[in-house]
Amino acid sequence: MTMNADTLFSALNNLTPSGNETVAALSLSAAYGSLAAEASTVSGVLITPTGVARGVTAMAAALTGMSGTDDGLTIIPNAIISFWAAVAAGLADTFPEAIAIVPPPHATLLNEFRSLMSDNANSSKSKSLGDLSNLLTSQAKTGGLVTLPGSAASPII
Numbered sequence: 001m002t003m004n005a006d007t008l009f010s011a012l013n014n015l016t017p018s019g020n021e022t023v024a025a026l027s028l029s030a031a032y033g034s035l036a037a038e039a040s041t042v043s044g045v046l047i048t049p050t051g052v053a054r055g056v057t058a059m060a061a062a063l064t065g066m067s068g069t070d071d072g073l074t075i076i077p078n079a080i081i082s083f084w085a086a087v088a089a090g091l092a093d094t095f096p097e098a099i100a101i102v103p104p105p106h107a108t109l110l111n112e113f114r115s116l117m118s119d120n121a122n123s124s125k126s127k128s129l130g131d132l133s134n135l136l137t138s139q140a141k142t143g144g145l146v147t148l149p150g151s152a153a154s155p156i157i
Contacts, residue, residue: 001038001039001040001046002038002039002040002141002157003035003036003038003039003137003140003141003157004035004038004137005035005130005133005134005136005137005138006133007034007035007038008031008032008034008035008132008133008136008137009129009130009133010034011030011031011032011034011035012031012129012132012133013125013126013129014031015027015028015031021063021064021065021066021067024063024066024067025059025060025061025063025064025066025079026060028059028060028063028076029055029056029057029059029060029063029079029083030056032055032056032059032080032083032136033052033053033055033056033059033083035133035136035137035140036051036052036055036083036087036140037049037052039140039156039157040156040157041095041146041148041154041155041156041157042154042155042157043148043151043154045095045096045097045098045146045148045154046095046096047087047094047095048093048094048095048096050090050093050094051087051090051093051094051095052087054086054087054089054090054093054094055083055084055086055087056083057086058079058082058083058085058086059079059080059082059083059086060079061082062075062078062079062082062083063075063076063079066079073113073114073117074110076113077106077109077110077113078110080106080109080136080139080140081103081106081109084103084104084106084140084144085103087101087103088101088102088103095146095148097148097149098146098147098148099147099148099149100145100146100147100153101144101145101146101147102143102144102145102146102153103144104139104140104141104142104143104144104156105142105143105144106139107143108139109135109139112135112139113135116131116132116135119131120132140156141155141156141157143155144156
């Protein structure tokens with residue numbers, strides 16, 4: 001299995017808008033979690049539901065304050081980084097038998113996210129969600145590694 005942008009697109013497209021930041025944070029985190037639930041290593045080790053839950057919880061907590069003026073442009077990318085940091089901290093609870101996990105670094109996420117939001121300010125919902133889903137999926141599949149006993153590190157895909 002590999003993470004698929006279509007999964008994230010569908011989850012984001014089905015979100016119900018909320019004026020309550022806590023509800024919105026939980027919904028957005030769960031939508032991202034649906035993408036991460038497809039994560040596996042190149043060697044075929046799947047992320048566990050516990051790993052996804054760890055990430056969703058961390059991401060939702062990190063989204064506090066996202067509704068402030070322009071704050072979401074920084075908070076949302078950082079919350080995604082928090083998602084993967086929580087996954088990495090779980091080791092074998094998140095990827096069975098893992099002895100080391102390097103989360104995707106998301107080195108360019110903040111700048112690419114800001115650019116995407118600016119570029120899509122007047123785009124259709126479908127185009128905006130498609131572009132966002134592609135960006136977040138690409139970032140999640142770049143640079144993350146899982147090491148299992150007796151094997152080399154395997155990329156997260």
